[in-house]
Amino acid sequence: MLRYISKRLLYILMTLFLIVTVTFFLMRAAPGGPFSSEKQVPPEIEKNLNEFYGLDRPWYNQYFDYLVSIAKWDFGPSFKYKGQTVNDLINEGFPVSFFLGMESLLLAISIGVLLGIIAALNHNKWQDYTAMVLAVLGISVPSFIMASILQYFLAIKLGLFPVARWESLQHTVLPALALAATPMAFIARLTRSSMLEVLSNDYIRTAKAKGLSRGQITVKHAVRNALLPVVTYLGPLSAQILTGSFVIEKIFGIPGLGSHFVTSISNRDYTTIMGVTVFYSILLLVAVLLVDIAYGFIDPRIKLAGGKKGE
């Protein structure tokens, strides 16, 4: 197990190194450099600016400094918001995004699993078809369209929820639902097919023969095993929720890291784009690792890949 984790950590470090390197050189290759879109500045001021941001030094010094500062969890200054660092943006925006992300994660998993179980227990009946139609809809509608339509009908037309902003728990319901829609659909399909597979196993027949009630069989024997594939999906799921948050936070006017990121994209605020990209990458890589480790604990049949030789 330790061997496996250290091996994975090594890969994560390599991937991160690659990401940091690529972002650094892409930033240097960016057309015109970070100050290009601003008004013409006098050469003395430009020189001062370059000195301040260290742009007058050779590229390998800059590259090395960048690596060191990332290792120290310092993502550098924002080029567009004067006096603000990328770390400030992250510290300010991430808690909001994290709350929203967790809420939609819970929604996606609970409703998705429930739909999947209902569909599988009523295989080829109307419940099954309804759940699968919902799932297909969730998979084929892009998130920004889904979010706009939900906002339009549920908030503007029917007034059930606040239209935008981030104040009370009520404000979080609609964005979390919009963010959860696509992953929910994936989870429902996944749960349904793995439930169907599990339900055809011999031990389910044994449980029936023992005279257990339907509820007991479902909860104690079927669902526990059927949820394993859903656990593997948690890694890609967190990626999906994270990238989905860019769009959702923008639509609902939520002051999270996602909307900061989108703003920095349209402002061409290069350092913020790079910093937030690196931050998100670290987050995702760690999330995927945690999911894989958890999977090894939950399902003892899985031998983690690195462990086969040493243990």
Place this chain on the structure above:
Amino acid sequence: MQQIPKEMFQPAIADSREAEKISKPSLSFWKDVFIRFRKNKLAMFGLVLLILLVFMAIFGPHMTKYDYATNDLMNTNQPPSSKHWFGTDELGRDIFARTWYGARVSLFIGLSAALIDLFIGVLWGGIAGYRGGKTDEVMMRIADVLYGVPYLLLVILLMVILGQGLGTMILAMTITGWINMARIVRGQVLQLKNQEYVLAAQTLGASTSRIMFKHLIPNAMGSILVTMTLSVPTAIFTEAFLSYLGLGVPQPLASWGTMASDGVQALQYYPWRLFFPATFICLTIFAFNVVGDGLRDALDPRLRK
């Protein structure tokens, strides 16, 4: 006793082997797949839908006298009518023409991204799987490291730096998009390369490339095809997502993604501007998904539930 006329008698089949014969005509693998695929109503529906969409992408822009890029500032934001079948947008451009022109762009992005992924993925995975040993180790470790890079973040980053455009978008999507294909092809090749017919080909002195392209890849074609069908919707989705972030194809080019993200802003007052592109994005993604699922079931009947 009744007389039976002589001509009613027929000689029994002398050759006993004939009698043993099972009369179903032999079918090639792909014919068999097609027969199974045809029975899947949802998948057939998806296939018909795809054919219709491609047909309209080719001929749709010619069906109306309006052009996708011509502004008509006297007729902005018109609802659908007999003149403008799908209405007009904020610059008075005909949405019907733009929708089908956008279909070309969106489908082109989707299909070319899938084809490039296919090309790189099959080569990479095929070589890694067939060579095995050190080559496999090195090639797959490179793929593993790249696989960790979050897909959409890299695409956004590249689009910001390289600038908007059709070519850069496809490049950004394929730069790590091929890894999934490579992994699947490698898995298949690892399974297939120990089969007797590969050994036979090797014994006969067939070259590596002949074994790859004549024996291994055709046999892995099933999973390759399914992976490809399911990767087209990902690309179309990504295109729509990038358009919403303002990184889509530049004006006046139309794609479903740019049209839908423009339409979203106007949802309250001019809902048709969102309705048409959004509907066709959903239909296309739906169609590719059900065709992909149908193909998977048809290729491997054991998986069928």
